[in-house]
Amino acid sequence: MIVVLTVAIIGLVAGSLAGGSVRNFERLHVYWWGAAAAGLTLQLVPFDRWLEDDVAVAVLVGSYTLLVAFVWVNRRLPAAPLLLLGLTLNMAVIAFNGGMPVSETAIRAAGGPSGALPAAIDDGKHHLMTSSDVLTPIADVIGLPPPISSVLSIGDVFLYAGIVAFTVIIMRGHFAGNRRPPAWIPMYRGKHLPPERRLPRRSRPEGEPRLAAASSGTSP
Secondary structure (H helix, E strand, C coil): CHHHHHHHHHHHHHHHHCCCCHHHHHHCCCCCHHHHHHHHHHHHCCHHHCCCHHHHHHHHHHHHHHHHHHHHHCCCCCCHHHHHHHHHHHHHHHHHHCCEEECHHHHHHCCCCCCCCCHHHCCCCEEECCCCCCCHHHCEEEEECCCCCEEEEHHHHHHHHHHHHHHHHHHHCCCCCCCCCCCCCCCCCCCCCCHHHCCCCCCCCCCCCCCCCCCCCCCC
């Protein structure tokens, strides 16, 4: 979480240096905030202390699923592809390995102990990489030396780059509107919404015959 906050601060500083303003966030329309809040909450709560390992991993994968859904619904916003790619890569590694494998080489590069997880990531969601782990090239294999002293995955790199890019682009005001997400039921077009927010009706192509209205016992 400290790394994420640091990345967010870097984005704010970069946006300010690029001539942007945080006031542009007022123009931002984001949908499904609840999915993002629930996903982040599930990431922070140490379920491994109270639940079986398999259940705790399922909850962790579920948290990533919520975050991926949130980004997908808001995929028209800046840097959404980077965020989506980063979250998906991390979710895949965790799902296939029952947690995030961490390379011992990366731990040593980050100044951590040999043969053990650093205290900062010894949270039940990570484990030392073994020969039985899969997708290891996209696991936590990037060690950042002190004073950063952190271990990252390729997914983290995409995710953090997306956070910085998103922040800078929004602060500079270079983004289009974020359209309303699709309806839960395909035939539903938001009839309870104001006319300007409803989905457009399908127009009949020129030359296409109009369907006759069916009536009981009569011909059209």
